[in-house]
Amino acid sequence: QSVLTQSPSASGTPGQRVTISCYGTSSNIGSNYVYWYQQLPGTAPKLLIYRNNQRPSGIPDRFSGSKSGTSASLAISGLRSEDETDYYCAAWDDSLRGYVFGTGTKVTVL
Amino acid sequence: EVQLVQSGAEVKKPGESLKISCKGSGYSFTSYWIGWVRQMPGKGLEWMGIIDPRDSDTIYSPSFQGQVTMSTDKSINTAYLHWSSLKASDTAMYYCARRWISDAFDIWGQGTVVTVS
Numbered sequence: 001q002s003v004l005t006q007s008p009s010a011s012g013t014p015g016q017r018v019t020i021s022c023y024g025t026s027s028n029i030g031s032n033y034v035y036w037y038q039q040l041p042g043t044a045p046k047l048l049i050y051r052n053n054q055r056p057s058g059i060p061d062r063f064s065g066s067k068s069g070t071s072a073s074l075a076i077s078g079l080r081s082e083d084e085t086d087y088y089c090a091a092w093d094d095s096l097r098g099y100v101f102g103t104g105t106k107v108t109v110l
Numbered sequence: 111e112v113q114l115v116q117s118g119a120e121v122k123k124p125g126e127s128l129k130i131s132c133k134g135s136g137y138s139f140t141s142y143w144i145g146w147v148r149q150m151p152g153k154g155l156e157w158m159g160i161i162d163p164r165d166s167d168t169i170y171s172p173s174f175q176g177q178v179t180m181s182t183d184k185s186i187n188t189a190y191l192h193w194s195s196l197k198a199s200d201t202a203m204y205y206c207a208r209r210w211i212s213d214a215f216d217i218w219g220q221g222t223v224v225t226v227s
Contacts, residue, residue: 033212037155044205044221045147045155050214088155092213098171099145099157099213 003028004089004102011108017077020105022089024070028100032092034072036065037101039086048087049074076107084109112136114144114206114219121225122196129192130222132206139187140164143209146180146191149221150202160209161189196226 005023012018024030036049047056049065052072064075072091076083089102117131132144146158159170161180168180179192189206204222207215 033214035214037215039155044218045207045215046218047210047214047216050211050216056214056216090155090157090213096172098159098169101147101155101157104154 003093003096003100004091006087006089006102006105008103009106009108011110012076012079013110014079014081016079017075018079018083018107020074020076020087020089020107022072022074022102024072024091024100026070027095028070028091028093029067029072030070031094034065034067035090036063036072036074037088037090039088041085045088079109081109083107112208112217114208114217116204116206116219116222119223119225121227124196124198124226126196126226127192127194128196128224129190130204130224132189132191132219134187134189134208137208140184144180144182144189145207145209145215146178146189147205147207147215148174148202149205158191158204163187163189196224198226200224201226 033051037045038048039045052067053065062078087105093100115133140163143160145160148156158174161168163182163184182189206219208217210216
């Protein structure tokens, strides 16, 4: 059902900057806000970014989001071992009249 | 503390019915829609739908329309997800989540594992 496409994996060494991309269409990312979630193993997802680039209270500024046209990105700067987990983008889709998640990206800290 | 607490793990047989719950506390339950998300074993997140606890208005994902029923009981700040006839393919973790600003889900339940076998 995923209509938002993410690369399956990304990696970096501690301290590096890693960028995860999310590709959609005009009916989702192109016309609506993008959200990013982090899911640690065995736990519920956690909201990292809302409205394209806003961080909820408590989310460190190492995490940043951006959007351009029908794609969006999540950047993690100053990569830490605890950042090694799965990340999902999401957006409302006007055509489907529903919320859609990305396929997910697993970040590995080398 | 704002939280959503879900009911415990379930093991059911194909064809059986099931209702799982999600109880909100620490905030005005009727002020925020509740969403449901499925995660099949080893797979990604799938949005199932959302429900407004004020009036039970619902929006279902086309993939789940007719397969499940969302409901709420605002007198006890609880949302429900119901299956009338389970299938083996319903085996998954199910999360409820609070819809906060726009379509951001900011508070999540701990998840309910449903096993159909």
